Amino acid sequence: MKSKSSSRKTNFIPRSIFRTIGKVRQAFDPQAESKLVEEFRASQQRTLISIRFLLILIVVPVLVSQLSRNFVISPLVKALWNKEELVTFLNSSQEERALAELKRFEQAIYFEFHLNKTPKLSNEILQKKLKEKAISLTAKYRNESFDALTNVFVDLLSALIFIMIIIIGKQRLNIIKSLLDDVIYGLSDSAKAFLIILSTDLFVGFHSPYGWQIILEGALKRFGLPENKDFIFLFIATVPVIADTIFKYWIFRYLNRSSPSAVATYHNMNE
Template sequence: MKYWNLKKINKSTLEKIGPIPRSITKTFEKFKKELDPNAEAEAIEEFKVSRYQTVTSIKYLLFLIITPLLLNQFSKSFIFGPCVDYFWNNKQPTIFLNSSQEERAFAELQKFEEKLYFEKLIEKKSVGSEKQTEEQIKHKAIELAEEYTKESANAIKNILSDFCSITSFFVIIIIGKRQISILKSFLNELIYGLSDTAKAFLIILFTDMFVGFHSPHGWEVIIEIILRRFGLPESRDFIFLFISTFPVMLDTIFKYWIFRYLNRLSPSAVATYHNMNE
C-alpha cells in the first residue's frame, strides 16, 4: 500500500515541465475527472494519498530537524564538553584563539579604564586611591581572561558538536531516500499550490531579505555570529568579499529558477511578481 502511495504521489506532484503551463493542464484534468463516473472513489483515494503524504512529510521533517539538534546538545554537554574543559583546565592553553578576540578584550578593558577615569573626574562616586583603581582594573582583566577562555573552549565544543550534527543530518538524508522523495513531493505541491499573489509575496520577501539592497547588513551580522561561534578571526576583508559575491550568485540562481521553472508552471504568478515589484 505504501509503495503504491509513493508511486501515486510522485506521479501527481513530480510532473515534468511541458510546453503548456501546468495550471491549464490541471484545469482540463479537473474537468475530465468531474465527468468521470468513478470520480467520487478517486477523490477519496486521492485524499488518502494526500493525507499519507502530509503526515509522512511532517514526521520526517521534524525528525530531520530535531534529531541533529538533540545530538548537538547531548554531545556538547556530555561528551565534548567535559573533555574540552578537562584539557583547558589542565593544559592551560592560550586565552585567545585569534586576534579578533584579543582586540575585543583589549577594547573592553580600555573602556572600563576610561569609565573609572571619567567617574573619578566628575566625582560621581568615591573611586578611591590609585592602588584601588589598579586593583579594580586587574580584577576586570581577570574577569575578561576567564570570559574569553570560556569563549575559546566553547568554540572548540561548537566545532565538534556541530560536526556531529551535520554528519547525522546527512546520514538521515542518505538513509531516508524514500521519505525525501515524499517530502519533496509535499513541498512541491505546497509551493506550487499557492495563489499567484502568495507566490509573488514570498518571492519578494525572500529576494528583499537575502539579495536586496539592505541585505548586506544582515549577512554581515550572520557571518560575524558564525565566525565568533567557531572561534575564527573576524576578517573584515572576508566578510566584505562574501557580501559582494554570495548574494549576487544567490540572486542569479533565483532569477534562473523563475525563468526556467516558475515561468512555465505559473506564468500568472511571474506577472503578478513583476507588477508588485514595480
C-alpha cells in the same frame, strides 16, 4: 508526414476543450467517488510521512547535539582546556575585544572621577582594579573559547547526523519535495509574488548586506574564528550577487513556464 499533418490539425482545437471533456468523463465515471477517496487517503498518508520525517530531521540532530554536548564533548574539551599550555584567546579578535573592554573600564573610572562620583584613586588602587577586571575578562574569554571549541565538534556531529538521516530516508525526502511543490505551485499568483519579493529582499535586497554581516560575525564568533572584515565584505560582495543571478535565472527558466501570471504579478508588485 501523416503524423505531422495530424498533429497540426489537432492543434487548431484548444486544449481547454480536451480538459473539459476529461473532467466531464470523470464526473460521470461510476468509480469517481472511490478514486477521489483513494487519492485523498494517499495525500493524507503522504502528508503524515512528510511531517514525521521533518520532525525526525529537526528533533534527532538537536537531541544528539545536546546530549553529546553535556555528556561527551563538553567534558572532553574541558579536560583538555584545563591544561596550562593552552592559551586563553583563540584568535586576535578576542584579544582586541578584551583590550577594548579593559580600556573602556579604565576610561569609565576616570570619567566617574571627573564627575565627582568617586573619590580620587591612588595608582595602586587603580592598578588593583584594572588587574581584577583583567582577571574577569580572562575568565570570560576563556569560557568563550571553550564554548567555541565545543560548538565546532557539536555542530559537526549534528551535521553528520543530519546527512545520515537524509541519505537513509532519500525516498521520504522525495515525498517531501513533491508535497512542497504541490503546496508552492498551488498558491495564488499574488502569494507567489509576495514570497518571491520577501525572499529576494531578505537575502539579496538593498538592506541584505547588514543581515549578512550580522550572520557572518555571529558564525565566526560562535566557532572561535577571527572576525576578518575583509573576508566578510568580500563574501557580501560576491555571494548575494551570485544568489541573485541564480534566482533570476530560475524565474526566467522555470517559473516563467509553470506560472507566467505569477511572474507578471511579481514584476508589477516589484515596480
